[in-house]
Amino acid sequence: MANHDIDITVSRGTVHALVGENGAGKSTLMKILYGMQRPDEGTITVNGERVELHTPADAIARGIGMVHQHFMLADNLTVLENVVLGAERLHGIGGRARNAIKKISDAYGLDVRPDVLVEHLGVADRQRIEILKVLYRGARTLILDEPTAVLVPQEVEALFDNLRELKSEGLTVIFISHKLDEVLSVADAITVIRRGTTVASVNPREVNARQLAELMVGSELPSPETRESTVTDVPMLTVDGLRLSEIDPDGIDRVVLDSIGFTIHKGEVLGIAGVEGNGQAELVEAIMGMRKPDNGTVTLDGKDISQALTRTRREAGIGYVPEDRHRHALLLEAPLWENRILGHVTEQPNSRRGILNPAAARRDTERIVAEYDVRTPGIDVTAASLSGGNQQKLIVGREMSHNPKLLIAAHPTRGVDVGAQAQIWDQIREARREGLAVLLISADLDELIGLSDTLRVMYRGRLVADADPSTVTPEELGSAMTGAARGHLEHPAQDAADTADETDQAGE
Amino acid sequence: MNKLLKKIDGERLLLGLAAPVLAVVTALVVTALVLLASGKEPFQAFNVMLDYGSKADSQIYILNKATTYYLAGIAVALGFRMNLFNIGVDGQYRMAAFFAAVVGAQLHLPGVLHILVIVLVAMLVGAMWAGIAGLLKVTRGVSEVISTIMLNAIATSVIAYLLSPGRLAELDASGNVSTKVIPDSGHLFNIATKGGSLYGFIFVAVIVGIAFWWGLSRTRFGFDLRTAGGSDSAALASGVNVKRMVVTAMLLSGAIAGLVGMPELLNNSYQYSLNFPTGIGFTGISVALLGRNNPIGVAIGALLWAFIERATGHLEFAGYDKEIAGVVQGVIVLAVVIAYELVRRYGLRRQQSRVGRQLAAQAVPSKNQEVSA
Numbered sequence: 033m034a035n036h037d038i039d040i041t042v043s044r045g046t047v048h049a050l051v052g053e054n055g056a057g058k059s060t061l062m063k064i065l066y067g068m069q070r071p072d073e074g075t076i077t078v079n080g081e082r083v084e085l086h087t088p089a090d091a092i093a094r095g096i097g098m099v100h101q102h103f104m105l106a107d108n109l110t111v112l113e114n115v116v117l118g119a120e121r122l123h124g125i126g127g128r129a130r131n132a133i134k135k136i137s138d139a140y141g142l143d144v145r146p147d148v149l150v151e152h153l154g155v156a157d158r159q160r161i162e163i164l165k166v167l168y169r170g171a172r173t174l175i176l177d178e179p180t181a182v183l184v185p186q187e188v189e190a191l192f193d194n195l196r197e198l199k200s201e202g203l204t205v206i207f208i209s210h211k212l213d214e215v216l217s218v219a220d221a222i223t224v225i226r227r228g229t230t231v232a233s234v235n236p237r238e239v240n241a242r243q244l245a246e247l248m249v250g251s252e253l254p255s256p257e258t259r260e261s262t263v264t265d266v267p268m269l270t271v272d273g274l275r276l277s278e279i280d281p282d283g284i285d286r287v288v289l290d291s292i293g294f295t296i297h298k299g300e301v302l303g304i305a306g307v308e309g310n311g312q313a314e315l316v317e318a319i320m321g322m323r324k325p326d327n328g329t330v331t332l333d334g335k336d337i338s339q340a341l342t343r344t345r346r347e348a349g350i351g352y353v354p355e356d357r358h359r360h361a362l363l364l365e366a367p368l369w370e371n372r373i374l375g376h377v378t379e380q381p382n383s384r385r386g387i388l389n390p391a392a393a394r395r396d397t398e399r400i401v402a403e404y405d406v407r408t409p410g411i412d413v414t415a416a417s418l419s420g421g422n423q424q425k426l427i428v429g430r431e432m433s434h435n436p437k438l439l440i441a442a443h444p445t446r447g448v449d450v451g452a453q454a455q456i457w458d459q460i461r462e463a464r465r466e467g468l469a470v471l472l473i474s475a476d477l478d479e480l481i482g483l484s485d486t487l488r489v490m491y492r493g494r495l496v497a498d499a500d501p502s503t504v505t506p507e508e509l510g511s512a513m514t515g516a517a518r519g520h521l522e523h524p525a526q527d528a529a530d531t532a533d534e535t536d537q538a539g540e
Numbered sequence: 541m542n543k544l545l546k547k548i549d550g551e552r553l554l555l556g557l558a559a560p561v562l563a564v565v566t567a568l569v570v571t572a573l574v575l576l577a578s579g580k581e582p583f584q585a586f587n588v589m590l591d592y593g594s595k596a597d598s599q600i601y602i603l604n605k606a607t608t609y610y611l612a613g614i615a616v617a618l619g620f621r622m623n624l625f626n627i628g629v630d631g632q633y634r635m636a637a638f639f640a641a642v643v644g645a646q647l648h649l650p651g652v653l654h655i656l657v658i659v660l661v662a663m664l665v666g667a668m669w670a671g672i673a674g675l676l677k678v679t680r681g682v683s684e685v686i687s688t689i690m691l692n693a694i695a696t697s698v699i700a701y702l703l704s705p706g707r708l709a710e711l712d713a714s715g716n717v718s719t720k721v722i723p724d725s726g727h728l729f730n731i732a733t734k735g736g737s738l739y740g741f742i743f744v745a746v747i748v749g750i751a752f753w754w755g756l757s758r759t760r761f762g763f764d765l766r767t768a769g770g771s772d773s774a775a776l777a778s779g780v781n782v783k784r785m786v787v788t789a790m791l792l793s794g795a796i797a798g799l800v801g802m803p804e805l806l807n808n809s810y811q812y813s814l815n816f817p818t819g820i821g822f823t824g825i826s827v828a829l830l831g832r833n834n835p836i837g838v839a840i841g842a843l844l845w846a847f848i849e850r851a852t853g854h855l856e857f858a859g860y861d862k863e864i865a866g867v868v869q870g871v872i873v874l875a876v877v878i879a880y881e882l883v884r885r886y887g888l889r890r891q892q893s894r895v896g897r898q899l900a901a902q903a904v905p906s907k908n909q910e911v912s913a
Contacts (some may be wrong), residue, residue, distance in 0.1 A: 204884035322776055342781030352777065365888065374767060375778035377760050386760050409898050416888060417895040451723045 049219035057228035067091040068317030071499030109142040156187040173204040193438035212241040236494040247511030262299035268469035269296045274328030301470040311493035351436030364416040369397040404429035442473040559883040563875035578735025593851035595733035605846035615796040617833035622789035623769040628688025629797040630821025632694030636666035637801025639873030641812035646722035654726040662798040670794025674787040728806035739807035749835040
């Protein structure tokens, strides 16, 4: 279930922000509003009139327009041509269209030049054309999907001026984002979505970024108490001076990871908190050998694996529960027992001396299905036919079946129902007792606080803060996640001396 | 549990058969309509085809043709399994056969060894020609579709240049330009039947088919190849070196492509001349599509293809246009591709909803939990 019990009311002439972590269900909601997906139940009302949106054309006819995160423009056409493409019947393709574009551009301060080729324009200009395209088609309600993701700060300001202009002309803007400071500066109303449902509607003047972050990641779930420490002083994974830069689609060299260093000991869970897109995914892929860092070393159990291939790293004892299970952990159209082999094809019982052993792999799949309570009618069904939670249980079971020394778990319980979530937590705790080291990446602060022995916060590719999970609050973490706090996060009531050695350990 | 498992499997088998049957029936109906539109009686034509196609000499002809088509189909299928579209089988097998013919004619070795060397040369040349496309793909990001098409054209020119008197060919008595004839020791055995001689290379084709099946489904390498073909990202995360796999798959596909010209060279012509059959690589694509990259499916596809070719060849004498062969083949491929995709999607959706229903029935408590989340 992607979304359920969504209640949202957007008033005319406002900028209404929709915030939530990636995967919280924002995009699904937007697709429903734009007629790209049909809801199973519930109603949509536009201007007091109940509507059924079957296709985007229906939505456009009702005055709802969408500006996608990824622009849909033809580079080799002019701005004018791009705008009229598909809407030739409105004002033709000649002078009348040009006048209409000029009029809209002037009215909302979009500053669009109709005869420039789109390939000569920058990102911000393209975005304005997308907005103009939507307005040209008569939209009175605009949906903007993470519009600031591609912009630099000055461009963001300019966009917000445009949005205010639109608002003052009586148009409605639905603004999707997870950048909280931006949301607070432009929105008139905010709705928070978490785990596919609307959890709060707040007034931006009455909340701060911290509170919003807390709402976004949630804190109502019972966090598992695992206070008896199993941390040893034997280092299992040491990452030192890791730096990774990448050339983004605009040709700019961006530093994705910078001077990352940490140590995870046997029996320790290191949690990394952070708003998504701050380098967590890249860090995991660098440790797995899927990306080549510029410099830095990765040491597993005393062996330098900085240059090793992904397969060698896996064989050396890294279990990997990826963030995006459909892309990285499953062959969706292959049966479960083949998915059990995936990633461990060179290991027992899957194969011996290069020859697969399907019978043994099947038997072991049966075992995983039973032990990890994977709900499936059999091991010959395709992975695609299982629910997300059951897919995840299979993946966790598979990764745990090869006695890993280190488990990398990225959002291990995302999109998983509560029952399976508790089970996965149990398994991580169980393995930790047996000396497993765990690198836990999560957007769920309760999960992080509940499972971790040590917490680090990642912001813009750096580890900027650390905290003791037994004392830290979600608010404190939230402020570090948005870059507002750095260093060791301390509870005001806590004596500084109490946490001094924690700092040393975490600061390695 | 077990019962359901069987049910799903049975259903899968049924769905698997449904697609090709649907496609062939569609093709027959469309062909009948085309015949009707041209004012001819269709059932008579089908009768003529069936009669002529099942004669003893036709059977041998079909088996010999199918051997060649099968190898081409397997070469293409191997690429498909890795998500590579090797359109270049055509150039690969022609280059391979040409150089194998040149080398083979120069050698004088004991029988088995001579044949082995010729076959190895062919596989090597085919692999190298395909490998160029593989390397270009991983180093420069050139689509293998484009590069293999271009390599086909280059192969044509290279062969045209070298296949002339004074270079690697000579003018024979009847005025044909061809390479020297391979000596007897390099001839592969033929099996004499009352329908004519059956190429001994058919056994190699069978071995290739078995190796293809075993290699893909029973070895680590095959699993890695299928993984990389199924999902790039999952392959990367699971530790497959995807780039190396692209090159390896191209090399293997090319090596098998190198075998395509061998039945003709070792069992029939013993030389590469201007008459050496061309265009078999493209037939291979159709055959691979028809057989859904499955070794048995490809065999059926190759046989069907050869049958249609043989049977329609005779239609002319019965007053029909021989172009009807192209119509039938074209419609079959089109129908097969569409039917497979439709059946695949239907099957996947059906299985999903079936599993969902099955679990919903037994998992009421977990459903409650989900709602409370």
